[in-house]
Amino acid sequence: MLEHGGNLQAAATRFGQSHEAWLDLSTGINPCPYPVPALATDVWHRLPEQHPGLVKAAAQYYGAPNMLPVAGTQAAIQALPCLRPASRVVVAAPAYAEHAHCWTRSGHAVREVAYAELATAVEDCDVMVICNPNNPTGATVAPALLLDWAGQLAARGGWLVVDEAFADTTPALSVAAWSAQAGLIVLRSVGKFFGLAGLRLGFVAAEETLLRQLADYLGPWSVSGPAQAIGFSALSDTQWQRDTRVRLLRDGERLHSLLSSVSINSNGSALYQWWAEADAECLQQHMAERALWVRLFTRGAGGIRLGLPAEESGWQRLQTALSEWRVRHITKRHDQNAE
The missing domain is CATH 3.90.1150.10 (Aspartate Aminotransferase, domain 1)
Structure with missing residues (x-):
């Protein structure tokens, strides 16, 4: 590890x-976390069915058309490389090391490319992974540029994966609103801004077919009942x-x-x-x-x-x-x- x-x-x-x-x-976690509310006792007892309001609350907060709850964005980072055949992958660097690690471990050809050189790398890859803003450097890429790159990649069946784990304080950077288009995948985390890293709750925004594939791969009960209940409360507390x-x-x-x-x-x-x-x-x-x-x-x-x-x-x-x-x-x- x-x-x-x-x-x-x-x-x-x-x-x-x-x-x-x-x-x-x-860590880059909010040191003053969201105050966890008291939970109904049955969330500990029952199998975690999908919370009726969680996805809607997440979609409203993140501004995304379609969202899938996952057990922290780490679950998606590990799973997404398994949903593609062997691909040429560019990971913006330096960045959260799990991205390059998980794509490499799944058999893809991975190159780490500096942020300043990403524009020249789009034509020579099938998948590009970018943290925006970047962890740890804080580097950012303008949304208009990201959407242009996403379009280029999607035209040849590729993906642009944008990890927005630290975008809550700069919502204008987010491209989640456009994530229904083919080939654009956006990752969001409840752990950082809300200070609830131990909750293990995140979301993936993408077109519906890909979200169904990801949900099938992750299997049933992938997010606990307590995590869903607390996440709903946090995402609804404007x-x-x-x-x-x-x-x-x-x-x-x-x-x-x-x-x-x-x-x-x-x-x-x-x-x-x-x-x-x-x-x-x-x-x-x-x-x-x-x-x-x-x-x-x-x-x-x-x-x-x-x-x-x-x-x-x-x-x-x-x-x-x-x-x-x-x-x-x-x-x-x-x-x-x-x-």
Whole structure:
């Protein structure tokens, strides 16, 4: 299995200190989750029939014509490569590593292509996979361009898969409204914006024939009854959504400004910031010694991704640790110059 953020138990084992002492900033998950409502007791007892209002609530929230609930978008990421014959697949990079991993594991010929070079790669692939906005860098592709690429791919039986797991705070980026057209597949997650990663609930927007094929492949009872009930409540709560969008955009700007104040030039989304870091492993070690867990990326030049603290005390801990890191580097450069 690939390594992901959120592996706090492993961090606590490796670096010590109790689990409660740690501040986990290694994911891009909303640290202030949707308040889970009380559930009817029969959702735990009965087999999970399809919730009568869930798909409608999801379609309204995401602006998509057709949607299929899945057990987190990871379920769709693993299943979609199994629904095609061997194909030439381009995955926009860097990105959530499971995309390239799952297409490769299913026998497809996979190339990872930088965002700046995607336009030239459309003609030479059968499937293109893009995270928009990108995780971890925050890079984006304009919807008009995505729709043009989707049309080119669909004309030869291809797919454009757009992972919009982090698009909730920037809804204008979404192409879900056009997902009924052949060849365009959009993935949406309840785990990130709503802060309910443990719920394992996501949605796929696509044309109906493909959704039926995907549903058949995933089999019955693929999404639990409690997940459906909680998801329906979250997707229907427009006031919480509006308030949360405002807060996350504000906190995202705060995180970007905090990093800038210690001379870190970062990019990202409202839920996380990322930057290429020459001393990425040393920085992760520095933060871990202070019980702050950050996401380390070792591919390419190496990088660090930070999520949002939930409380003011967490912001202060993060600011102190980053300031100490800056002083450490200034001292290091001074010592090197003195030599």
